[in-house]
Amino acid sequence: MATALAVVRAQSLFATAMLSGVFSLLSALLLVVLDAVDVAFTEAAVGAGISTVLMLGTLALTRRFESPPSHSPVLPLFVVLVTGAALIYGTLDMPNFGSATAPAQVHVGPDYIERSVEEIDVPNIVTAILASYRGFDTLGETAVVFTAGIGVLLLLSGLRRRRRDKKEDV
Amino acid sequence: MRHHLILRVITKLLIGTIMLFALYVQFHGDYSPGGGFQAGVIMAVAFIIYGIVFSLDDVQRVLPPWVVHKMAAAGVLIYAGTGVYSLFAGYAFLDYAALSPHHPVHGQHYGILLVELGVGVTVTGVMVTIYYAFTSRTPILDDEAW
Structure with missing residues (x-):
């Protein structure tokens, strides 16, 4: 929370990038506390590692300090407060943390836990679900990552190459 | 960055360890947290x-951009190829039992290993691609600029 406030307040974009890395690392710790080790792993590697590096890379392309805001912050603040209030109102309906009767615990969860040992025989049930029961989803995810990479390539390096080609034509 | 001696020495030491850890996360994902995505x-x-x-030139001498681009595509191909293989072997798409018809549970193991390898290769390729795309546009900063 304090880190998030510091991210908003900091004027130097370098500090902002670093603080958002810290924020990711802290949320990774939070996920470890919640026993979601696989997700925490991803958050630490992607959020705190790669995206900080990419932000620094972007920073080197632009200026290093925030430009002064050009309009009053009242409307954005109002939108953020309303959205936040709606989200908190939504959590009131959620089952208590660790509740045995939560929908997540009674729907397909027990089925996976019971069957994965004899069907897949992989101790890490998360892997078993991701790669085997939900193989289609993971294939889609991989395709999404691939598409994202192609998108960045087209946007960032394709343009430059074309310009160079034109120069050679001249 | 010619004069950052400590940084350079420590980085050289760390890179091997980081790669080893990546391989561990990749192939031990069945038993411990992690898998293709994290390993990638x-x-x-x-x-x-x-x-x-x-510098960018140094890393691109080790891993040229065209290799990275091929890696990103190859991972998806490995993944989808596993599915297509099981299709041709007479099973459902991505039914890993096809990889070891006499012992379906082993088939699951091979299948998960292959599929995770596909995910890992793609993620590595894409992440390095994005990094290259960003940094190859950057004017080279001297140390004083930071």
Whole structure:
């Protein structure tokens, strides 16, 4: 929370990038506390590692300090407060943390836990679900990552190459 | 960054460890937290840190951009190819039992290993691709600029 406030307040974009890395690392710790080790792993590697590096890379392309805001912050603040209030109102309906009767615990969860040992025989049930029961989803995810990479390539390096080609034509 | 001696020495020591850890996360994902996605990111980090501490030219001599682009595509092909293989072997798409018809549980193991390998290769490729795309546009900063 304090880190998030510091991210908003900091004027130097370098500090902002670093603080958002810290924020990711802290949320990774939070996920470890919640026993979601696989997700925490991803958050630490992607959020705190790669995206900080990419932000620094972007920073080197632009200026290093925030430009002064050009309009009053009242409307954005109002939108953020309303959205936040709606989200908190939504959590009131959620089952208590660790509740045995939560929908997540009674729907397909027990089925996976019971069957994965004899069907897949992989101790890490998360892997078993991701790669085997939900193989289609993971294939889609991989395709999404691939598409994202192609998108960045087209946007960032394709343009430059074309310009160079034109120069050679001249 | 010619004069950051400590950074360069420590990075050289760390890169091997990071890659080893990536391989561990990749192939031990069945038993411990992690899997292709995390391993791919860690493997990419090993190259990116080399690129940061040394230079883009150095890392692109180790891993040229065209190899990275092929990697990103090859991972998806490995994944989808596993599915297509099981299709031709007379099973459902991505039914890993096809990989070892006499022992379906072993088939699941091979299948998960292959599929995770596909995910890992793609993620490494894409992450390094994005890094290259960003940094190859950057004017080279001297140390004083930071």
